[in-house]
Amino acid sequence: MSEQLPMFPLNTVVFPGMSLPLHVFEDRYRLLVRHLLTVEDPAQRVFGTVAIREGYEVGDHGAQSVYRVGCVLQLTEVDRRDDGTFDIVAVARERMMLEEMQRGEEFPHGVVAKLGEPEVDVPTEVLDRARSTFTAFRAAMTALQGDPFSGTLPRDPDYLAWTLSALTPLPMAERQSLLEAEDATERLELVTRLLTEELRAINVIPSLPATQVARTAWSPN
Incomplete structure (x- = not known):
């Protein structure tokens, strides 16, 4: 089942279980963090990330081409700095498939489908x-x-x-x-x-x- 999530493409691949520190300084991603902080339940402060195949994380032409498999991240720590930027920590929860990337009025959104992990008996x-x-x-x-x-x-x-x-x-x-x-x-x-x-x-x-x-x-x- 697909759902819409705020998206934060990165120049790295994130794996489930990873704790990811980020310094958030670009306007659109500051807005994304502010949006997440309005969510009352901390467990629902989630966004998606995919690795950037070609392009940049910042600027008008950021994230020109991205991979389709990424992770759902949960915002766990936020430090708001005097200059308006944020230092945050997010934890990767599960894999997801990006079906569509949407620019959005304030920050990027993605239509995503969460990917389950098959249970296998590893030799x-x-x-x-x-x-x-x-x-x-x-x-x-x-x-x-x-x-x-x-x-x-x-x-x-x-x-x-x-x-x-x-x-x-x-x-x-x-x-x-x-x-x-x-x-x-x-x-x-x-x-x-x-x-x-x-x-x-x-x-x-x-x-x-x-x-x-x-x-x-x-x-x-």
Whole structure:
């Protein structure tokens, strides 16, 4: 079933469970935040995001071309600054398919359909291979620049798939492919293959961490 959501396209791919800090300074997205703050129920302060394929987040020609699979975000923290900008934190709740983007009078809207996550029994060997490959990748990154990650990996296959997808520094198109994977098994197999390729790259060019070789960085808005 389709519904309409405020939209905030970004120059990054967001995964369910991610906590996303944003500095909101452009007028249309300030209006979006103000609109969300009028919603009485904090659980309903939601908006959508999709990654920008071509174009920019800001300016009259922002978001020229966007991917269609993105995430529903819930606004969880807001800090209103003296200059009228906002520092916010949003948490990604679930995937969604963008069916239509509408400019809107104040800020962009999208007609979206939420995407469910199929329940699958992930083979043990797929889980073990994903964990061991990430452990090797983490060790290689730690040797280069100190441990860039913290905490322990979740045991639940779905959470594990999303966590590894979010933690792995990859170009946008590959991160998008992880977001669009059909289920946890496909996502874990894909992230394992991509991590293996990252390890090979680190071994070939040990002086350049993977995060510095054509990798996507966070962008404010």
